[in-house]
Amino acid sequence: MLYELGFRSPFKEIKVCRGIDEVIQYCEEWQEKRDSYPYEIDGMVVKVNDISLYDRLGVTSHHPRWAIAFKFKARQATTRIINVVFQVGRTGAVTPVAKLEPVEIGGVTVSSVSLINEDFIKEKDIKIGDLVLVERAGDVIPYVVKVITEARKGDEKPIQFPKNCPSCSSPLVKPPGEVVWRCININCPAQVVERIIYFASKDAMDIRGLGEAIVRRFYRLGFLKSIPDIYRLPYEKIKQLEGFGEKSVENLKKAIEDSKHRPIHRLITGLGIRYVGKVTAKTLSEHINCVEELKDWSVERLGTLPDIGYVVAKSIYDFFHNEQNIEMLHELKSLGVETCEEKEKKVEHILDSKSFVFTGTLHCCSREVAQEIVERLGGKATSSVSRKNNPSCCWRKSQLKVEKSPAVRSGNHR
Ligand SMILES: [Zn+2]
Known part of the structure; x- marks a missing residue:
């Protein structure tokens, strides 16, 4: 149509x-x-x-x-590296970025490309002044395929990796076994800005109108020095800024107010815990009622959750054992951000007044998990057959949509 x-x-x-x-x-x-x-x-x-x-x-x-x-196959073009700058990310990782002579690749002008890390630069032997073959992998992110070494004139300069953070000057560290240099100063301005941007982003708290450019601007103006500052913005001052009107400030205010009531997995994502993306955040939220509970989880207990290995568990543990982070959570809570959620409310009670007995080996999961699913859906799981058991317990998977249950979500439930 x-x-x-x-x-x-x-x-x-x-x-x-x-x-x-x-x-x-x-x-x-x-x-x-x-x-x-x-x-x-x-x-x-x-x-x-x-x-x-x-x-x-x-x-x-x-x-x-x-x-x-x-x-489709990625598109490629050759161009020259003019300079290399170093950017500090949300987790303190320092990424070398090559500034290029602008070149068009598949309808898009590319003027910079990430050189990923020091090892990548060594492996590809990349120097400032080099002619390089660049492709847009997946036609989105540009990538250096190789250096055209035949085109070298001899005046190319090696890339010097900094010893200190380009944002806060603290010494960079590279733990053994890792390839990335990091700034470990938790108050490093570059990281603070990136963390605020991430907190407000679509995958996390999804605050419309508080995109990257606005966060950077508010940071420069001193309105945003930390994540909790989002909930203390000086709207009267913002109204005076160029590009802001009564209406856009109202919209921003509303978007920020709305974000206080997001499901807690979005808040967990927004905290920016290393290795914890939205999938892991969901897993965590399924096992708690309040974010603060994670303070009491040991590394071992975290490790029992699906898809959470030692490194991730340790990172979560460390996050919740850092005073500054706990302080931030308290602050968010006192500003009205919900850190708890009622689990029961979210489940449709489609099995109300039905009872079930599971015997033998199930195709989907353990009997305990199956019983848990039934209970979450409002049914009763009993251990022996009685007259009360519902005789027909056959239904389609599509009727069993429980967002909170990993066993059902994985789609192999029968
Ligand atoms: Zn720094």
């Missing part, structure tokens, strides 16, 4: 293919044709078109198995 109404849509390009060979042929055809297209495309989506197969194919933790993207 959108196509008929004149919107740009891939309606004309959609093709039903019979068998994978035809799919591959069609993808390759478009890889050739992409340059003749009026706008940039970076791949195609291949989908199973029989809806009845969707359930059988299932889903992984982040994508359905009945749809997959085919990415």
